[in-house]
Amino acid sequence: MTSRQSLGAVRSSFAPWADPTATPLVRFEAVTKRFGAETAVKSVSLDIYEREFFALLGPSGCGKTTLMRMLAGFETPDEGRVTLEGQDLAGLPPHQRPLHMMFQSYALFPHLSVERNIAFGLQRQGLAKAEISDRVAEMLALVRLEGLARRKPDQLSGGQRQRVALARALAPRPKVLLLDEPLGALDRKLREETQFELMALQQRLGMTFLVVTHDQEEAMVMADRIAVMRAGEIVQTGPPPEVYEAPNCRYVADFIGEVNLFEGQVETADGRLVRLSSPVCPQGLEAAEDDPLPKSAAAWFAVRPEKMVLHPTPPPPGPNLMQGKVADIGYLGDWTTYVVEVAGGQTVRAARANAARVVENPVDWGDTVWLTFARDAAVVLSR
Amino acid sequence: MKRRSLAAIAPYLWLLAFFLFPFLLVAKLSLSDQALAMPPYAPRLDLAAGVAGIASFLKALDLETYLRLASDRLYLVSYLSSLKFAAVGTVILLLIGYPMAYGMSRFPPAGRQALLMAVILPFWTSFLIRIYAWVAILKPQGLLNAALQGLGLPALSILNTETAVYLGLVYAYLPFMVLPLYAVLERQDPSLMEAAADLGASPLQAFWRVTFPISMPGVAAGALLCFIPMVGEFVIPDLLGGPGTLTLGRTLWTEFFANRDWPAASAVAIVMLVTLVAPLVFLQRRASTLAAAS
Amino acid sequence: MRPGPSLFNRIAVGLGLLFLYAPIVLLVVYSFNASKLVTVWGGFSTRWYQALLHDDQMLAAAWTTLRVGLASATVATVLGTLAAFALVRHPRFAGRTLFTGMIYAPLVLPEVILGLSLLLLFVSLGLPRGLWTVTIGHATLTLCYAAVVIQARLSSFDISLEEAAQDLGCTPTQAFLQVTLPNIAPAVAAAWMLAFTLSLDDLVVASFTSGPGATTLPMRIYSQVRLGVNPEINAVSTLLIGMVACGVIAAYVGQRRSTQRR
Numbered sequence: 001m002t003s004r005q006s007l008g009a010v011r012s013s014f015a016p017w018a019d020p021t022a023t024p025l026v027r028f029e030a031v032t033k034r035f036g037a038e039t040a041v042k043s044v045s046l047d048i049y050e051r052e053f054f055a056l057l058g059p060s061g062c063g064k065t066t067l068m069r070m071l072a073g074f075e076t077p078d079e080g081r082v083t084l085e086g087q088d089l090a091g092l093p094p095h096q097r098p099l100h101m102m103f104q105s106y107a108l109f110p111h112l113s114v115e116r117n118i119a120f121g122l123q124r125q126g127l128a129k130a131e132i133s134d135r136v137a138e139m140l141a142l143v144r145l146e147g148l149a150r151r152k153p154d155q156l157s158g159g160q161r162q163r164v165a166l167a168r169a170l171a172p173r174p175k176v177l178l179l180d181e182p183l184g185a186l187d188r189k190l191r192e193e194t195q196f197e198l199m200a201l202q203q204r205l206g207m208t209f210l211v212v213t214h215d216q217e218e219a220m221v222m223a224d225r226i227a228v229m230r231a232g233e234i235v236q237t238g239p240p241p242e243v244y245e246a247p248n249c250r251y252v253a254d255f256i257g258e259v260n261l262f263e264g265q266v267e268t269a270d271g272r273l274v275r276l277s278s279p280v281c282p283q284g285l286e287a288a289e290d291d292p293l294p295k296s297a298a299a300w301f302a303v304r305p306e307k308m309v310l311h312p313t314p315p316p317p318g319p320n321l322m323q324g325k326v327a328d329i330g331y332l333g334d335w336t337t338y339v340v341e342v343a344g345g346q347t348v349r350a351a352r353a354n355a356a357r358v359v360e361n362p363v364d365w366g367d368t369v370w371l372t373f374a375r376d377a378a379v380v381l382s383r
Numbered sequence: 384m385k386r387r388s389l390a391a392i393a394p395y396l397w398l399l400a401f402f403l404f405p406f407l408l409v410a411k412l413s414l415s416d417q418a419l420a421m422p423p424y425a426p427r428l429d430l431a432a433g434v435a436g437i438a439s440f441l442k443a444l445d446l447e448t449y450l451r452l453a454s455d456r457l458y459l460v461s462y463l464s465s466l467k468f469a470a471v472g473t474v475i476l477l478l479i480g481y482p483m484a485y486g487m488s489r490f491p492p493a494g495r496q497a498l499l500m501a502v503i504l505p506f507w508t509s510f511l512i513r514i515y516a517w518v519a520i521l522k523p524q525g526l527l528n529a530a531l532q533g534l535g536l537p538a539l540s541i542l543n544t545e546t547a548v549y550l551g552l553v554y555a556y557l558p559f560m561v562l563p564l565y566a567v568l569e570r571q572d573p574s575l576m577e578a579a580a581d582l583g584a585s586p587l588q589a590f591w592r593v594t595f596p597i598s599m600p601g602v603a604a605g606a607l608l609c610f611i612p613m614v615g616e617f618v619i620p621d622l623l624g625g626p627g628t629l630t631l632g633r634t635l636w637t638e639f640f641a642n643r644d645w646p647a648a649s650a651v652a653i654v655m656l657v658t659l660v661a662p663l664v665f666l667q668r669r670a671s672t673l674a675a676a677s
Numbered sequence: 678m679r680p681g682p683s684l685f686n687r688i689a690v691g692l693g694l695l696f697l698y699a700p701i702v703l704l705v706v707y708s709f710n711a712s713k714l715v716t717v718w719g720g721f722s723t724r725w726y727q728a729l730l731h732d733d734q735m736l737a738a739a740w741t742t743l744r745v746g747l748a749s750a751t752v753a754t755v756l757g758t759l760a761a762f763a764l765v766r767h768p769r770f771a772g773r774t775l776f777t778g779m780i781y782a783p784l785v786l787p788e789v790i791l792g793l794s795l796l797l798l799f800v801s802l803g804l805p806r807g808l809w810t811v812t813i814g815h816a817t818l819t820l821c822y823a824a825v826v827i828q829a830r831l832s833s834f835d836i837s838l839e840e841a842a843q844d845l846g847c848t849p850t851q852a853f854l855q856v857t858l859p860n861i862a863p864a865v866a867a868a869w870m871l872a873f874t875l876s877l878d879d880l881v882v883a884s885f886t887s888g889p890g891a892t893t894l895p896m897r898i899y900s901q902v903r904l905g906v907n908p909e910i911n912a913v914s915t916l917l918i919g920m921v922a923c924g925v926i927a928a929y930v931g932q933r934r935s936t937q938r939r
Contacts, residue, residue, distance in 0.1 A: 074840055094843040095851075107841035111859040124846030172845065391763030391770060394756040394820065398779040401817040405794030408801055483693035486686035498690060500929055505697050507871075507921050509878040511895050511902075512914040516700035519707065519906045524714075526703055557697060608785060615787020617881055622902060635789050639885075649797070652790045659786070667781055 007245040014224060015239075016049040023086070025050045025208055026071065026176060031080035033066050040066040042232040043080065048176070053202050053209045055219035058229030059255075064212045067229075068178050071210070072101045084175060095124070100174035104181040106165035108153035114164050115140070115149040121172035139167040142201070159190050166198075170205070179211040183218055195221045216256045220244065228252050249383045253302040260308065260348045262301040262378075269293040274380050275319070276301065279344040286319040287378035300381040307377035308350035310338055311370040312361045320375070324348065326367045340369055406656070413649035414444040424645050448650040461629035462654065468545075468620070468630060469613035472552040473606050479553060480560035480605060485594075487561070488568040495569065502565075506558040514551055514622050521547055521623070543625025551619040556612075560605040567601030568594070607666040615655050631655050701918060708911035725912035735913060738897035742877055745808060745893060749815035750872035756816070757823025757868055764824070765831040783821040791818060792885030799886065806888030814886040815879060819872035826871060830864030831857075870928060874921055 016022040024047035033041040041063040048054045056064040069075045070082055073094035082089045089097060100121065109117055115136050122132045140146050143163035153161055162185070169177055182198065183191045199222050202209050213219050219226045220240045227237040228251075236243055236252045247253035250261060262285055264276030271292045276285040276299060287301055315321065324342035338350045350371055363369060415424045452458045487498045505513065520526045521542040528538040541547050571594065579589035617632035624630070631651055639648035682690070708726075712719025729735060760780060767773070783791060795814045799806055834857065842852035858865075880895040887893060894913070901910050 072840075072844060074843075093848070094840070095846045095848055097844075099844075101841070101844045103837040103841055105835055105837050107835060107837040109838060109842070109856055109860075111856075120842070121845030124851075168841075168845070390759045391767065391776060394760035394763070394780075394824070395772070395776055397756055397817070397820070398776070401795060401798065401813060402779050402783065402791070403775075405798040408797040409790075409794045412797055479693065479696075482685075482689035486682055486688075486690040486693075489682040489686045490690075491681065498694075501694055502697070504922065504925060505701065507874050507925050508701065508918045509895065509914070509921075511878065511880050511898060512704070512917060513700060515898070515902050515906075515910060515914065516704040518902065519911075520700060520703065522906060525906075526707075554696065554700070557693070561693070611785040612787055615789050617787075617789050618899075632787060632789050635793065639793065645797075648793060652793050655787060656790060663782060663785065666785065667778060 007241045012224070012239065014051075016052065017047065017225060022049060024048060025052075025085060026210070027083045027086075028067070028071075029080050029083070031067070031070060031077045031082060033063075033070060033075060034078050039232055041070070041077075044232075044234055045080075046227060046234060046237070048208065048210060050208055051206055053199065053222055053224045054211070055223035055226045056210070056212045056229060057216060057219040057226050057256075058214065060214055062229040063232040064214075064229050065180060068101075068180060068210060068212050071176070072099055072178055073097045098175045099178060100169040100172060101178040101180065102165045102169045102182055104184060106153075106161050106185075108161060108164055108168070110153050113150050113152055114145065114156070117153065117164055118168045118171050120168065125172055135171055139171045142170070143167045158185055158187075159194070162186060162194065166201075170207075174207075176208045176210055179209060181213055182211060183213075183215070191218070198222060220256070228255060230255075246379060247302065247381070250300055250302065250381055253379065253381065258305050258349060258351075260303045260305065261381075262303070262346075264299060264301070266293045266295055266297050266299050269295070273375070274299065280342050280346055280348075281320065281322045282343075283317060283319045283321060285378070286375050287380050288375045289380040291380075293380070293382060297382065301378040302381055303373045303378045305337060305349040305351035306335075306353075307373055308348065309372045309374075310340075310350045310352060310363070311372065312363055312367070314370050315372060318372075320373050320378075322348070322371050324369060324371065326363055326365055326369055329363065329365060338363060338369070340371060342371070409649045409652050411444070412646055413448055413653045414446065415646050416443070416445075416447060417644050417646050423643050448646045451647065452650050452654070457629065458634065458651070461631050461634045462658075464629055465614050465616075465631040465655075466658075468548060468552065468616070469610050472549060472556070472613050473610045475549060475553050476556055476560040476609050477602065477606060480557060480564055481602075483557075484561045484564035484568055484601075487565050488571070499565065502558050502561050510555060511618060513555060514618055517547070517551055517554065518542065518622055521550070542623065543627070545624070545628065547623040547625075548620050548628055551623040552613055552616065555619060556609045559608045563604040563608060564598065564601040567598045571597055604666065607662050611659050611662055611666065614659060704911055705915045705918065708908065708915040710908060710911075713908060725908045726916075728909050729912050729916075732909065734892075735894075735897055735909075738892050738894045739913075741808065741891055742894040745812050745815060745883075746873045746876040749812045749819060749876045750869050752812070752816040753820035753823045753872040754865060754869040756820045757872070758827050758865060760820065760824040761827035761831050764828050765834075766836070780821050780824050783818055784825065788818070788879070788881035789885075792882040795882065796885040806886060807891040808887075810886045810888065811883050811891055811893065814882040815872075815876040818879065818882055819875045822875060823868035823872050826868040827861065827864050830861045834861060867928060870924060874924075877917070877921075 026046075026048040028044050028046040030043045030045055031041055032039065032043050044063075044067060046067075056067060058064045066075055070077050071084075071089070073089065073092060073096075076090075084097075084099070109120065112120070118136045118139050119132050122135055127135070136149070137146075140149055143166055145160060145163055145167070148156065148160065153164065156164065162182070166182070179198075183194055186194060195218060198209070211219070211222065220243075223240060225237060225239050226243050227234045228243060229235065230251055236248045238246075243252060244256055247256065247259075253259045253261070262276070262278050262280055264278030264285055267275040267277050267284065269275070269289070269292050271290065272288065274287050274289045274293060276287075278285050285301055293299055314323075322342045324340040326338055327341045327347060328339035330337040330339070334354060335351050336354055338352070340348050340350060342348050348371055412424055417424060483502075487495060487502070490498060518525075523538070523540055523542065525542070527541070531538055541550070575593055575597070576586075576589050579593045580586070584592060615632045615635075616630065617636055620628045620630045620633055621636070624633075631654070635648050635651040635655070638644045638651060709721050709723065710717075710719055711722035711724065760776075763770070764777065764780065770776075792814065795810070795817070796806075799810050804810060838856050838860070839849075839852045842856040843849060847855060878895060879893075880899050883893045883896055884899075887896065894917075898910055898913065901907055
């Protein structure tokens with residue numbers, strides 16, 4: 001890659017994790033948590049920096065919520081330690097930690113009005129009445145709920161409740177805001193809007209957000225960095241473009257977005273180019289890769305559907321070319337996904353943007369088509 | 384987190400002291416002999432005498448009371464009739480309670496709430512008074528016979544018969560049967576019946592092959608909830624069954640209050656308890672699965 | 678859609694309710710009978726209620742019952758709340774199986790067993806029997822009912838509400854008092870009501886555990902009933918039923934109103 005090039009389509013200058021002199025705000029140091037015989041979190045180490053929007057991403061039961069609850073103080077690590085601004089949090093009960101959490105169920109107190117819900121944490125801090133009402137008004141304005149101060153939670157819509165929960169957790173000005181599946185209960189349209197609202201809010205307040213989610217799209221859109229978790233361990237940590245374009249294993253490649261995995265044996269790997277022999281492609285598969293791989297080891301090429309090129313007529317022969325029959329077509333409006341069955345019975349997905357309204361050579365079910373991908377479109381994975 | 388378990392301590396100690404420990408006393412007393420004293424039993428544990436006191440206390444315990452129970456036909460008869468009353472009563476309750484609970488679950492939600500309330504309300508009013516109401520209805524010059532006379536029909540003598548006991552049992556325990564049945568029937572997804580009909584089952588078949596099997600936890604819970612206390616029921620056989628009706632509950636009461644034979648009363652209680660342990664454990668399992676399901 | 682009730686459903690429910698209510702209605706109606714004979718309607722009268730007012734024994738029994746009910750229901754509700762809390766929030770603690778067994782068993786166990794065993798306890802402790810022993814007996818019996826009622830509410834109570842309170846700066850005790858208790862208050866009130874009425878109603882445990890001078894209303898009624906049907910008993914029964922019905926209906930309406938507001 002040249003300096004003009006970068007992974008993904010985004011350029012960001014905010015990258016404290018790349019700065020060796022920066023000190024993290026939150027540190028998990030080899031933290032392990034067991035529930036009975038089950039290990040929910042296995043020796044996880046993680047740094048989160050000030051003003052960062054950090055996402056813990058993984059399927060349900062992967063330990064991401066347990067990790068967050070250890071930071072909030074609702075679970076105690078069995079091994080390792082959690083620090084905030086360099087201070088060990090061990091032994092500090094939840095109510096003494098300067099972190100606040102937005103619960104998945106929102107956990108709004110049903111017997112209190114919106115404003116008293118928001119004031120709850122401020123009252124516990126022992127602020128003066130006038131200050132509390134100022135802060136509540138400020139928070140209501142921040143989440144645009146000015147008119148609803150006296151409503152009870154059960155008189156609000158799902159989106160409004162979510163904003164009250166947010167305001168309540170923000171009001172006492174936590175050092176880190178923890179969000180447990182913040183958008184999980186919202187419908188699709190509202191979820192998309194709220195994603196951007198949360199990002200804008202985090203930017204405006206200059207706060208550190210830690211969000212737990214199982215929704216990869218949510219994590220991709222909002223987070224500065226994502227930690228992908230699996231069975232209690234962090235598999236990969238990095239900014240969204242890196243996690244998407246340079247996954248470090250098949251699990252991450254498959255979990256985030258859609259991916260075609262081509263398995264093969266390494267024929268040559270000279271530090272610039274990797275060649276695989278694979279049943280799907282008679283001329284072999286080739287990809288650009290800096291790291292050399294041992295000969296005849298098993299390896300996988302991961303290629304995203306949008307990086308597969310679909311040809312209705314045969315292109316000139318060469319590597320990365322496969323022939324197959326269209327097994328399925330999914331028309332999504334903006335995109336069309338073609339599922340193509342290639343040699344060896346593997347199905348390959350290719351996505352094409354519907355850039356034009358009228359298509360010259362439409363592809364039908366059962367048509368013979370050819371697929372190719374560029375050398376730098378594939379990620380070489382060894383695990 | 385640990386501090387929460389402190390919440391259990393007070394009720395735990397209370398129940399140990401006033402529920403579990405007294406059972407041990409009952410068991411001990413059932414092994415003692417009757418005596419003409421106050422309290423009317425021997426031996427009494429003399430802790431001041433130390434180990435020798437405990438030893439002589441243990442030596443004096445025997446199974447004599449149980450042998451007495453086994454040899455006297457009165458106890459056997461009351462044991463069997465208690466079981467019969469409870470078993471037959473449970474069957475009758477199921478036959479009446481099921482259609483009622485099923486009917487209630489068919490009503491629209493607002494109506495269901497009101498009906499549920501209507502079934503629970505009698506449970507809140509005094510048990511004794513409700514049984515007393517039946518005495519007034521069933522007695523020879525009671526309201527039932529007055530009504531029959533008015534219609535020119537022959538009078539019935541129901542009070543002080545087994546029929547009256549069954550009537551009382553069914554009357555008093557109906558809410559206990561209807562509520563668990565209603566709970567499972569109300570929760571049942573109506574689309575299950577539609578799916579059964581869609582797959583070709585007649586309404587009756589759909590009921591027998593879908594609704595009824597699914598409601599089995601409710602049937603089991605309701606049956607046990609009624610059977611267990613009915614075995615030891617005292618008030619109903621006493622007020623409605625007349626002097627000829629023998630049950631364990633009455634026998635225990637008579638031994639205790641009339642004959643002042645505390646060891647015998649204790650032995651009857653132990654026999655009752657042993658009989659009920661299996662259904663109790665079973666109910667406990669059911670209760671936890673029912674609670675988990677809801 | 679759930680199909681509406683069929684004719685058969687309506688008849689089953691109707692007959693069931695008739696069976697449940699007819700005896701109670703007859704009892705209430707005949708409490709206003711001027712005639713001393715139960716079967717003969719001698720016109721409307723309140724003479725049996727007036728007679729009640731002059732029946733000192735009955736009034737004393739009512740007063741005893743009321744005191745026992747208030748005290749035992751309060752003890753039972755406090756202990757029942759704690760027990761429910763332990764049951765719901767503590768999936769594991771030493772002796773939990775025994776604890777749940779002791780909570781559920783008294784609900785179905787024949788009362789004669791409970792009564793007898795408590796009496797033996799009081800005798801062996803040398804405790805004089807009276808008002809307090811009855812109160813202890815009733816508290817033991819009703820604490821289990823209270824625990825079950827509150828447990829049902831607590832288990833549907835979202836634990837993250839309590840965590841949210843702690844997250845916002847409450848100690849666990851503050852979180853319980855400020856968030857949990859206000860939200861389960863209706864169930865706690867219902868549990869108290871249930872405990873109170875059960876205590877008001879109980880004959881068997883009271884007969885075993887009470888002593889001279891602590892005759893409760895059900896004991897008094899029972900001894901009268903054994904002598905035969907008596908219109909005065911109808912009158913006192915009607916009063917009791919009316920009291921309980923009013924309480925229950927008020928609780929029901931209150932609860933409905935609070936749910937409708939949502």
